[in-house]
Amino acid sequence: MTDDEQRRPVTTAATSLGILERLKSGGSMGPTGLASELGLAKSTVHRHLKTLEREGFVVPDDDGYRVGLRLLDFGIYARDQHQLYEVAKPKLDELAEQTGEKVWCVTEEQGRGFHLYGAAGAHSVRTPAREGTRSYLHQLAAGKAILSAFPDERVRDIVDRHGLPAKTPKTITAPDALFEELATIRERGFALNREEIVPKLHAVGVAVTDNEGHPVGAISISGPSNRLRGDRLTGDLADLLLGAANEVEINLNFS
């Protein structure tokens, strides 16, 4: 299933999607700016924008065009369809209330982690993560928990495909170190993240698996490193997460 290269992509559609991505990463823009950044003719970009606008995927703006809310419609649909979301959500709210920290629910798609839902506790801190955010699995506690539930072969495919880019000096960047870490996670049941994605940010993560042992995602608790450390991190919080994940798994298999 790991096709390296696509034989005959629909380049026209890819161009439209590229415009969409540029509007997301670069903010609002007009045809001229997009054309020069994407290396296309102004008229070409213009035509694409008009087509995207007709479907509501982009919308006119003071600075040109921006991504439209039609995408929120699609995105929320995608999330609601996901089996993990509806089952995990109430439990996450509960965990956030109990711990006061930020609690996330993450799932894997195409070898990347997607933040499905985040519940904010009373003392939760701001992090770069939002709902919908796509991250590298090896940079997340929840992501490493997911990886630990995959067979090694699958992990190797993911590493081959996406690499192990670093976010901080503590990010795991060596495949060997990753596999070692995954073995540890499998033993103790939960994953840890100590400033591997954001300095001063720690997290615990536990995988949620279906009744065949395949991960459908993971849940995690994250917070400032001086609050999430020692016994609280590897004891209380980890236990809490393990129990929650277990509950979710049971509810998952009867729905």
Next chain:
Amino acid sequence: MTDDEQRRPVTTAATSLGILERLKSGGSMGPTGLASELGLAKSTVHRHLKTLEREGFVVPDDDGYRVGLRLLDFGIYARDQHQLYEVAKPKLDELAEQTGEKVWCVTEEQGRGFHLYGAAGAHSVRTPAREGTRSYLHQLAAGKAILSAFPDERVRDIVDRHGLPAKTPKTITAPDALFEELATIRERGFALNREEIVPKLHAVGVAVTDNEGHPVGAISISGPSNRLRGDRLTGDLADLLLGAANEVEINLNFS
């Protein structure tokens, strides 16, 4: 700005987007099913799907392909970019807590209403609305509040473009009735919805405008008709909403 028809749409991109929409409205599907429903060759659909998959917009599934979580990434981005969202959100949470009902924040795009964020109170009921949902403005309390803040000419454009489709027997379907209602809303400051979109569901809505008087959206409270009626609906709740909208407006104009 109300271009009736597009001169030269990028039909290839439109095909891809059509596939995406079909996957959303019809659920997961494979190339064969999509091809027959969209009137395309199997091989064509296959190529589009592969391209969409490469960008994460669709993802393989047990039943073929489904819309991918990449769209959640885009959608949440679109929402976070929206000026109204970040300002209104905390206020909505507060209102939901106070009233116990479901509180929504809606904005307009291309003449349609988009549910940006919904806060659930303790007694809030389930409705078809989710975040991201696109609705007809005339079917919503918040939508009518938005329309009431538009110049008549703009409202006429929107009615011409989208019509006034009915959801229940009480939905406004005549332009004259709509304009009459909008005049009433302008006078008293808030909009009402009495079973115009869902039977037994009532709502109050108030527009949020910028310092030039243009609506950036609206906020609403909705709930069962026997709880949202009489003085509570047009008195307490309406007042609460008016105050909240006012607060949001002030915060909006200084950010």
Next chain:
DNA sequence: AAATCTTGTTCGAACAGTTCGAACGAGGGT
């Protein structure tokens, strides 16, 4: 267990559509 559907996938060739660049019109800035 063999056979027969159906499904996802690949390929070539004809065709249709997209791309580019130049030119037009409009708006803002100097």
Next chain:
DNA sequence: ACCCTCGTTCGAACTGTTCGAACAAGATTT
């Protein structure tokens, strides 16, 4: 009042897309 930049339109060359047929793989049936 001028100029510059932006969004928009148009025609023609050409590139990319579409279709249908054929293949492979899996599931279901007999």
